[in-house]
Amino acid sequence: MAAELVRGQNHPLPGSRLEIRVSAGGPAVAGATLGDEAGRLREPGWIAHPGSPRLPGLEVSRQAAADHRIAVNLEALPKAVHRVSVLLVLPAGAGGPLSFGALAAPVVAVTGPDGAEVAGYTVTGLGAESAVVAVELYRRQGAWKVRAVGQGYAGGLAAMLEDQGLPRARETAAAVEEAVAPGAARAAAPPARTGGEGRGLPSAPAGGPSGAPGTAPETLPDTQPEAATALRPASAGPPAPPVPAASGPVDYHHPRRAPRATAGPPTSAESSAPAPPSVPSARSGTPDRPVAGDGPGWSMEERLYNQVWGMFEDLARTTAAYRGAVDFADSRMERELDEALADPRSRLGPGADAARARAGERRAELVDRARAALERDLAQLTAESEVVEPALPPAFARWDSPAWDVHRVPAQAPMAVRLGDLGLPEHSVLRIPMLVRLPLERGLWIDAGRTSSAASLTADPHRRRRLAGELATAVAGRLLAVHPAGGLTVHVLDPTGAAASALAPLTESGALREPPATGPQGVALVLAGLTRRVDLVQMAVRTRATDALPPDVDPAGQLLIVHDFPHGFDDRAVNRLRYLADEGPSAGVHLMMVADREEAREYGPVLDPLWRSLLRITPVPDDHLADPWVGHAWTYEPPLVPAGSPVLSRALGRVAEARRRHGR
Template identity: 60%
Template structure:
C-alpha cells in the first residue's frame, strides 16, 4: 500500500535500492542535491544534473521531460552525505512558474515497481525550482520526507541557500539547466561559502532567514519565538538557534531558531535485483535508538544534534498529522455541501447515505493519519528514553543522576538546557530546550501574570518567588558547567525582594559582591559593567584584546536583575539597554526577572529591550514556536526536584572550584 504523504510528513525507507518516479504537469529538469547534516552541499559539484548525471548512489535522467525515473542506491551514498534532495526545475523557455501548471506527483518505488510513498506537490505559486522530496539519514537508516518548497528566483537561489556563493551558484545553475555547456566550467574549482557554525541561542524565523541571506528564501508556513538550537545545525542553519524577535509577547509567540562508509560505484547502471526476500517482522521494525548517533566531532555535539533532530522530527510529524486532519475535514465539508445542494440526491432519498459515506471517508483518513502519528511518536519516545539518561550535565534535567557526580569542567559546554518543550498531541514527550553557549541573547524570566493562563491562576507572591528561583537555578547551572574562573556573577535586587532565593549564592560566596540594593547600588553596578563593555570593545578594535587596565575583570560577566524597573532611573534604563545590545559580544550576559507591565510607564522606550531578550516563563506556557512549521510549543521550566539538595551541593562544588582557581 502506498503511503500518501502530505507536506512535512516522513516515511521510513526500508530498501537500499529505490526508484524515484516524477510525473510533472509540464516538462521539467530533475536533479538531485547531496547535502551534509546541516543542509549544505557536501561539495561544490554535489548536484546530479543532465550535464553531470552521476553521483555516488544516484543516477538522474539527462533530458527535459514530463516524466522521469531516478535510480538511487542508498548504500552507495557517500557517508558525508546526510540528505539527498530531489529537485524539479522549470527549464528556460518553459512555463514561468509551477503555480501555472498542473501539480506534479513524485513517488518512491521499490526495485519491483511497487510504490512505497507518494507526494503531490500542491500549493505552489511563483516557484521555478522546487525541492520535492528529501531522503535523510535517521538512526542508522533512511527516511523520505515530503518537502514541496521552492524558490521564485530559480535554481541559483536554491543552490546559494545550500551553501554556494553567488557566482558559484549562478554558474552551476547555468550548467544544470543547459544554458552553459558543462565543459565550459570546472565546477570542482568553484568557491563555496564558509560552512555555517551551529547558531548560538534561539532566533526568530525572520532572524534565521536574514542570517542565511538567500536571494529568494523558500516560503515556509507562517511561524509564531523558540526551539535551535539544534538541527540544521539545529536546529538551523537549527540549532534553533537561540537575534531579535519581532514576534514578542505583544505580537504573538516568538520563535526558536535550535542546527545535522564511503563506497564508490563501479557502474552507473543499477545491478539486477536478486530474488526478493520474504520480509520478517523484525525487518519492518525501526532500528533501536542509540544515544549520540547524530553527526559531530564529540559525543556532546552528537547528542546536541540528536536532540535537535528529535525536535525537528516531532515538529514535522505533528504538522503532517494536523495537515491530514485539516484536509479530511475540508474534504468532508465539501462533500456534505455537494450532497445537500444536489436536488437529485434529495429527491432520490440518498442524501443521508452520501453524508454517511463522507463522514466515513473522513474518519478513515483521520485514522490513517493517527496511525502514522502514533508510529512516529512511539519511535521518538523510545529515542528520548535512551538519550535523556546519556545527556551531560549542561543538557540534563536537575533530576538526572549526572548532577550528583558532576565536577566543574575544564572546558565550556556547547549549549545549556533551559527547560523542556512539548506539544498537546503527546504532552509526556518532552524535548530538551537547548540554547548555544555563550548566550547570544539575554534571558528574561517573566514574573507577570498578563498573557499566561497558568500564571493567571497563581498567587502573585508565589509566581515572583518561582521566577527568581528559576533565575538562580539557571545561574547555578551556568557556573557549574563552566571552568571555575570563567564567570563573575553580579546581582541587582534594588528592593531586596529576592533575598530568599539568592541566599544559597550569597552564603556560598560565589557572587562578585553583595546584591546591589537601592538606586545607588543599581547605578554603581551598571557603571562597572558598561565600562567593561566599552574598554573591551576599544581593545578589540585596536587589535590588543589583552591590553586592558588591571582593574577590569576579564572573566565573562552575568548580571541578574530582579524586580526591574524598581530602583532604575532613565540613565540606568539606558545603560541596561546598552548592556543587552552590546554586552553578549564581549562576554556580558543579562538575566532579567521582571514584569513587563510594571515597566509600561516607560512606554515604547523599552520595547527594543524586551525584543532583544528571550522570554521564559516560571510556569508552563505555550509562548514559543519552532522555526519549521510554527507550532505553539509549551515551555516547561526545569527546576531542582522538591526536597532535593542537588542545587546546594552543586553550589558547594562551584564555591570549592572557584577557591581553587584563585591565584
C-alpha cells in the same frame, strides 16, 4: 506496495542505489543539491544541473523536459553529504510558463534498482513559485530516508540557493540558468493546467518558502550539528528552512543493526473518493530498542545533544502528520456532505441522515488510522526518552536526575545547557529537553508578567514574580555548576531588594563574587563596569591585542541578572542595558532579565529591540515557542528546582568550594 507521501512525511529507503522519476507537467529543469549535516549547501560544486549533470553518486538530466530520471548511489556520495535535495526549476526565457501554478502538479516517484516504486509524492498547492524542492533524501542515525518537501520559491532558483545557505547564491543561480538555457530553448511548450490534480495539503502563499510559519510563537532555531542562529552549535551555517507539514513513522534504525522490513501503506477503500494522506501501517516485528547517544558526534555529550534534537524533530513531524490527517478527514467529510446534500430537496429525510452517517464513519476511520500511527510513533519516542533521559549529563539533565547526585565542577564548559522542557497537547506525558548552545548568543528574558496561558491567568501576580526570581536563580545556578571553577562570573542587580529570598541559594552558598547590587548607584556601577569590559574586549579583538587587556578585566564569561526591570533604572542605565544586550555576547557578557514588559511601557517603542533580542521564557507553563521545522506552538515548562530539594544549594556549594580551592 509503494508509500504515497504527503508533504513532510518520510519513508525509509531500502538500499543505496535508487532512481528518482519526475513528471513535471511541462518543460522544467531537474537538478539536485547536496547538503551537509545542517542541510547547508557549501559550494556551487555541490549542485547537479544540466550544465554539470554528474556528481559523485548522482546524475541528472542534461536538458529541460517534462519527464526526468535521476540516478542516485548513496554509498558513492561524499562523506560530508547528509542530504540530497531534488529540485525543479522553470527555465527563464524559454517561452514556457513563469510559475508552477500554470502546470499540472509535478509527480515524483522513488524506485529501487529493480524498478519497483518505493515512495511517491504529488507536489500540490503550488502557485506563483518558479522553483521547488520536491523531495529530499537524508541520513538519520546512519539510515537513509526520503521526505516529501514540496517547498516552493517565488524568487526562483536564486531564492532556493540562498535558503540553502550558499554564498553568492544569485551569481551561481545566474550561471546555472545560463548553462541550461540552450536546452531550455529546445523544450516543448507545456500543456495547460487543469484543476483538481493531485492531493495533499495546500501550501502557504507564494512569495517565499511555501509553508514557512508566520505564527506568533517565537521560533526556536534549528540547532542540529553545524546549524546556525540563536540556539545553534558554534560552527555554523544557516539552519535548514522550516518544512510545513507531516511526518511518517519514526524510525530508530541503529547503524550497526540490520534494517527492519516495513509494510506498505494501506490503500483507500473508496475508489471514487480522493485518497487520504497515507498513514503507513505498523512495522512487522518488535522495534529495535533505542540506544542512548545514538546521534552523530565525536563525544557522548555531542551525540546525546544531537539525539535530543533528533527526537524534537521527530515529535514535531509525527504530530504534524496526525494533525494533517485529521484536517484532511474533516475537509473530506465536508466535501462529501456538500456533494450529497447539494440539492435542497435532499437535505432532510432518511437519505440525508444516512449520508451524514456514512461521511462521519469515513472520517472516524481516517482519524483512527492516523491516531494509531501517532500512538505507535509516540511509543517509540517514549521508549527512546526513557533511555536517553537517565544518560544525560548534569548540564542536560533535570534537577531531579541522579546525575546531580554525583555532580562535580567540570574542567571545561559544556556544549549546551537545559533551559526547560517542551511538549505538545497530543501527548501530555512526553517532554523534550530544551537544550540551548553555549555560550549564549542571545540573552534571556524571564517574563514576570501575565501571559495568555491558563497557568499564567490563574496564577497570583505576586506568585508569578516570585517564581520568575526563582527561575532566574535556578538558571544562573545551573550555569555556574556546569562551568569550570572561575569560568563564569555572575553579577546581580536587585535595585529594590525584592528578590532577596529568590536569590538566597546564590548568596548563601558563596557562589557570587560580589553581593547583589541595590539602588540606582549600585545599578549604575555594575553597568558601567560591564560596558567598559565590552568596549575593551572589542577594541582588543579589532587590534588583535587580546593579550594586552588590563589586569583588572575578568577573563571569565560574565552573566548579568537584572531583577525587576525597569525599577532603579534611569535613561542612562537603560541605554547601557540595551548596549550590553546587543554587543555583550560577542565580548562574553550575557544578559538575563526578570521583567514585566507592561511595567516598562513608559519607554514605549524604544525598548522593542531589547525585547526582540532576548529569548523569552516564562516561570509558568506557556505555549509561546515554535519549533524550526513545522512551527508548532510548544508548551514550555520552566526548569524550576523541585520544592524543598537541596540539589541547587549542594551544586552551588561545590562551585564555591572549587573556587576557593583554585583561588578564584
